[in-house]
Amino acid sequence: MAVFHHGSHWGAFRAETEDGRVTGALPFAKDPEPSPIVASIPDAVHHRSRIEGPVARRGWLDGDGGEGRGRDSYVPLDWDRAVDLIADEVARVGRDFGHASVFGGSYGWASAGRFHHAKSQLQRFLGMAGGFTNQRHNYSYAAGLAVLPHILGGVEAAAGPVTDWPSIVGNTGLMVSFGGLPVKNAQVDSGGNGEHAAAGFIREAAGRGVRFIAVSPFGGDLPPEVEGEWIPIRPGTDTAMMLALSQVLLAEELADRAFLERCCTGAAAFEASLEGRTPEWAEGITGVPAARIRSLAREMAAARTMISTAWALQRGDHGEQPFWATVALAACLGQIGLPGGGFGFGYGCVSGIGAPRHGITGPTFPIGPNPVDDFIPVSRIADMLLDPGGAYDFDGERRRYPDTRLVWWAGGNPFHHHQDINRLVRAFRRPETVIVHDPWWTATARHADIVVPATTTLERNDIAAGRRDRFWLAMHRAIDPVGRARNDHDVFADIADRLGFRENFTEGLGEMAWLRRIYDEACVRAAEHGLNLPDFDAFWAEGHVELPRPETPRVLFEGFRKGEERLATPSGKIELYSGHVAGFGYEDCPGYPAWLPPKEWLGADAAREWPLHLISNQPATRLHAQLDQGRVSQDSKVQGREPIRLNPADAAARGIADGDVVRVFNGRGALLAGAVLSGEVAPGVAVLATGAWYDPVDPAAPGSLDKHGNPNVLTADRGTSKLGQGPSAMSALVEVERFEGEPPPVTAFDPPDIAA
Numbered sequence: 001m002a003v004f005h006h007g008s009h010w011g012a013f014r015a016e017t018e019d020g021r022v023t024g025a026l027p028f029a030k031d032p033e034p035s036p037i038v039a040s041i042p043d044a045v046h047h048r049s050r051i052e053g054p055v056a057r058r059g060w061l062d063g064d065g066g067e068g069r070g071r072d073s074y075v076p077l078d079w080d081r082a083v084d085l086i087a088d089e090v091a092r093v094g095r096d097f098g099h100a101s102v103f104g105g106s107y108g109w110a111s112a113g114r115f116h117h118a119k120s121q122l123q124r125f126l127g128m129a130g131g132f133t134n135q136r137h138n139y140s141y142a143a144g145l146a147v148l149p150h151i152l153g154g155v156e157a158a159a160g161p162v163t164d165w166p167s168i169v170g171n172t173g174l175m176v177s178f179g180g181l182p183v184k185n186a187q188v189d190s191g192g193n194g195e196h197a198a199a200g201f202i203r204e205a206a207g208r209g210v211r212f213i214a215v216s217p218f219g220g221d222l223p224p225e226v227e228g229e230w231i232p233i234r235p236g237t238d239t240a241m242m243l244a245l246s247q248v249l250l251a252e253e254l255a256d257r258a259f260l261e262r263c264c265t266g267a268a269a270f271e272a273s274l275e276g277r278t279p280e281w282a283e284g285i286t287g288v289p290a291a292r293i294r295s296l297a298r299e300m301a302a303a304r305t306m307i308s309t310a311w312a313l314q315r316g317d318h319g320e321q322p323f324w325a326t327v328a329l330a331a332c333l334g335q336i337g338l339p340g341g342g343f344g345f346g347y348g349c350v351s352g353i354g355a356p357r358h359g360i361t362g363p364t365f366p367i368g369p370n371p372v373d374d375f376i377p378v379s380r381i382a383d384m385l386l387d388p389g390g391a392y393d394f395d396g397e398r399r400r401y402p403d404t405r406l407v408w409w410a411g412g413n414p415f416h417h418h419q420d421i422n423r424l425v426r427a428f429r430r431p432e433t434v435i436v437h438d439p440w441w442t443a444t445a446r447h448a449d450i451v452v453p454a455t456t457t458l459e460r461n462d463i464a465a466g467r468r469d470r471f472w473l474a475m476h477r478a479i480d481p482v483g484r485a486r487n488d489h490d491v492f493a494d495i496a497d498r499l500g501f502r503e504n505f506t507e508g509l510g511e512m513a514w515l516r517r518i519y520d521e522a523c524v525r526a527a528e529h530g531l532n533l534p535d536f537d538a539f540w541a542e543g544h545v546e547l548p549r550p551e552t553p554r555v556l557f558e559g560f561r562k563g564e565e566r567l568a569t570p571s572g573k574i575e576l577y578s579g580h581v582a583g584f585g586y587e588d589c590p591g592y593p594a595w596l597p598p599k600e601w602l603g604a605d606a607a608r609e610w611p612l613h614l615i616s617n618q619p620a621t622r623l624h625a626q627l628d629q630g631r632v633s634q635d636s637k638v639q640g641r642e643p644i645r646l647n648p649a650d651a652a653a654r655g656i657a658d659g660d661v662v663r664v665f666n667g668r669g670a671l672l673a674g675a676v677l678s679g680e681v682a683p684g685v686a687v688l689a690t691g692a693w694y695d696p697v698d699p700a701a702p703g704s705l706d707k708h709g710n711p712n713v714l715t716a717d718r719g720t721s722k723l724g725q726g727p728s729a730m731s732a733l734v735e736v737e738r739f740e741g742e743p744p745p746v747t748a749f750d751p752p753d754i755a756a
């Protein structure tokens, strides 16, 4: 048996191998709280769902115009032919339609390794091949990324670094979290995660007497050890509660008017907009008793209060508003810029939000320029494909969708991440060619014309270095490539060769030379911060480098509060009213934080037909759709289906028992899931995590039942507003019924038909 240092989004680990197979994944000794999910990695590496070799879709070779995507069989290719076909397509589309017709946004988490990062490899390649249409922002907090620059002059409050946990542990009295502190999510961080510290800091804070309150439709969003208070709320209504809390603070003269005057602009307009926004008004919307809203406002004013709002809240209709209302509420409390006070977005949402760290950028692979400057807001992918040339609004601009001919994805899974998959299926039939690189036969790979089998991280050397993590991790190659899989980089280098720019793409460096170079460049940045790190050979042999924790806790907006810094907003202050946003004239995003009812919520007319609000949160047992084949995810399934959590009263009213297979449906689609009854789910709410692989009963039938439980067959494909155009997955109403009869077997992990 041999052992290899390795890193991943789930944490650092030591891979054990025997006879060329990965047999185990043991946690990293310096990680205080390793994630159990790493145990799934060996299962996935050798799973039957791996793509054995390059293939082309039969209908595409026959010129079917895209009709057969998602249900066709495939023809095996040798690598030379695959590379030729791809090179010819890029050249043809660029020549005949222009490079904006190549869609290379390729959103997705890919793997943690910074060199073999699939999307970066694709985008570097496409930049050199003539350019591509890109995607802007992310599915995580797109509405926040659009609105926060207008309010705060930047996005630090959501992307980090925020006020760190040591500042909270040492100073906070009360932490009020909208959406809770979902530590299940702190098992991961993008790009690598040597230290899982968030849950430990939360326990330490509780031990020091910090009181925790979670406002959420799901009681499981606060770790039980902190013995916090759960205030159930109707999904999608937090803005109303935040406005009412602000109204109480101002009406009862508990607000810090000096702070509002000195550090904010638009406080008077904001206060005027709160006319009638009382706790009684908010109770009718949120379901939270008016008396509790009023008493909470007083408790918040009496303590050093940190407000945390989960990223999830802005993933809904008018998702800009809960973020803006959070800022306004914190401004009324006047503790922004004080240790342990103010607000932050995303505590608990990934491992590194609030983790103490230096601002040193770790090793990164250079992407290079993109000669095409066109982009779409990240989640407008189906709109783009269905409506070439169509006009839309985005953050003050009137834009048009490009005419997409070639879609190329490496390192992402839109048939996991995008809303309204049945619409996406139609959209994916439109382009002339779809190319997908992935190690596994995901639903996205099944919708491709040319499928490129990528290695997994264990089949190559790399470096993980999460931007929010203190560790840079060596990822040692542990086994040979499985099947005929190849590294994305090597495939792009070969395509570049056909197109005449291999040297430019590789810079004449091989894998290890690249790792050495990007490590050395990061060491230069570290030295500028006064840190002298070991040289590459020492790092590679040791398996990791640890950056020390900074000595002083970080406080977001400290310098601004002290008057040492201006914010990059037009006023230089926090904008509770934004003349700029108001000037866009968007009815769905006015110039101040406002309660605008979502299209789908429990107070909408539509709730008479679809009476349950579906929360599709992040899975505790995997990362998105990654590792769904592994033991941790598989052990959580109910009769092979993704578990859906229902309130026992809602289940009883429908004759549903724990462990039943249920059909979940609305006007957009239907799926099967396995019922789990839980008093932690507020009445009228259903919780079904994302990430079960999409598995239609009949891929040829539009809107076919998904046998496995991917919530995105039910979610709506609407932008959050004209400002952010972010994904609004959390605004979806559904109905649930017991599924009668023998449920069809799950076949999501079986490869499609491939000709012998």
Ligand SMILES: Nc1nc2c(c(=O)[nH]1)N[C@H]1C(S)=C(S)[C@@H](COP(=O)(O)OP(=O)(O)OC[C@H]3O[C@@H](n4cnc5c(=O)[nH]c(N)nc54)[C@H](O)[C@@H]3O)O[C@H]1N2
Binding pocket: 107, 108, 109, 110, 111, 116, 118, 139, 140, 141, 315, 410, 411, 412, 413, 414, 416, 417, 418, 419, 437, 438, 439, 440, 442, 454, 455, 456, 457, 488, 616, 617, 618, 623, 624, 625, 626, 690, 711, 712, 715, 729
């Ligand atoms: N309903 C609903 N939908 C959501 C969300 C939600 O809360 N609710 N959350 C949204 C959010 S925040 C996000 S970030 C997205 C996540 O969506 P994605 O990031 O697209 O999801 P992943 O499953 O992580 O997809 C990454 C893909 O990269 C592949 N991959 C890994 N390593 C490599 C490699 O080396 N090479 C290649 N070529 N491929 C590789 C993996 O196999 C996997 O298929 O989902 C969004 N969708």
Ligand SMILES: Nc1nc2c(c(=O)[nH]1)N[C@H]1C(S)=C(S)[C@@H](COP(=O)(O)OP(=O)(O)OC[C@H]3O[C@@H](n4cnc5c(=O)[nH]c(N)nc54)[C@H](O)[C@@H]3O)O[C@H]1N2
Binding pocket: 139, 140, 141, 178, 179, 180, 182, 184, 185, 186, 187, 188, 215, 216, 217, 218, 221, 233, 234, 235, 236, 237, 238, 310, 311, 312, 313, 346, 349, 350, 615, 616, 617, 618, 619, 620, 621, 622, 623, 624, 730
């Ligand atoms: N294990 C694991 N961890 C992950 C991921 C994963 O796939 N698996 N994905 C990672 C990614 S890409 C991201 S962006 C982050 C996302 O982090 P978040 O977006 O914060 O994660 P979610 O789990 O979607 O939502 C957190 C909680 O918000 C609550 N919530 C939902 N809607 C509402 C609402 O209207 N009001 C209130 N008050 N609460 C609401 C839900 O109960 C949910 O459990 O997670 C990251 N962490």
Ligand SMILES: [Mo]
Binding pocket: 139, 140, 141
């Ligand atoms: Mo995300």
